[in-house]
Amino acid sequence: MRPGDGTGLGDEKQPGFTLPRGATGFFSPQDGPLPEMELRTLRTGLYAAARAAGGKVGELEERVYPRTFHTAALVDDTGEHILLCHAHHPYIAFVRERRHWYTEEFLTPPPWARAFEQAGFVVLGREQLGMPLTDVDTSVLSQGEWREIRFYGVTTLGGVLFNAWD
Template structure:
């Protein structure tokens, strides 16, 4: 596990969806901002925004779609941090099934989200600063066989 300042990504507390009440609440991604960015993205794509499926336990993310012609992109929005990823299909969790951000992904960055690309999302956990992860989080990671950043961020562990 990477613990130095040279790691490519630093996981904040609660990024896995787990947190301890004694440590206080974790942030929540503003759903109104996500919705606004989704519609801006659909306009930029000259497509249509699909229904937003809000995060429900144990999933750590909201999903939505943008459709243009016969193409459809699934947008993943982390429920606690302003991170966006793209996938081809809706799933309960992801490991490496991420797409490169489409050209219209700037609508999300313009709204204050960080758009994560395939290379970032498939980073091995050994290249990430994981010092905030608890023993319980590591137990879930091992139980589910997760080895990538995207697998840690976009999951449905119970």
């Protein structure tokens, strides 16, 4: 897939985004558990991306509650690239530094990030992650999730996906 085709790669205007159940990391027990992104799947994507970048896989930090994401690094000849992998859905995002949550600090994915798509991930771009929630289909969100969003002052798609609310 190429920039502008809905993958999030690049910074062209992206189509709207529909949040899936569990995007915030919260769930109702009566709805059953959320899907889990296996670390094995993330490692597969990381090694494919490292080969594409001519680099190597750096530290992989498994998510710890209340974070909704795993954090990993890929090192190439331009330096260290920090990426986030949503714990429940196959979303990848790039950031400058490791933190406990993010709102608008996302980067444009490097060209080699397309390798993650071959492993079944969706690479989200800076513009898409910065999309205001008013442009996102949030119909799946519960009242409790909206309460958290308002409490933490989150206004972007990236802030909803990559958080550490409790």
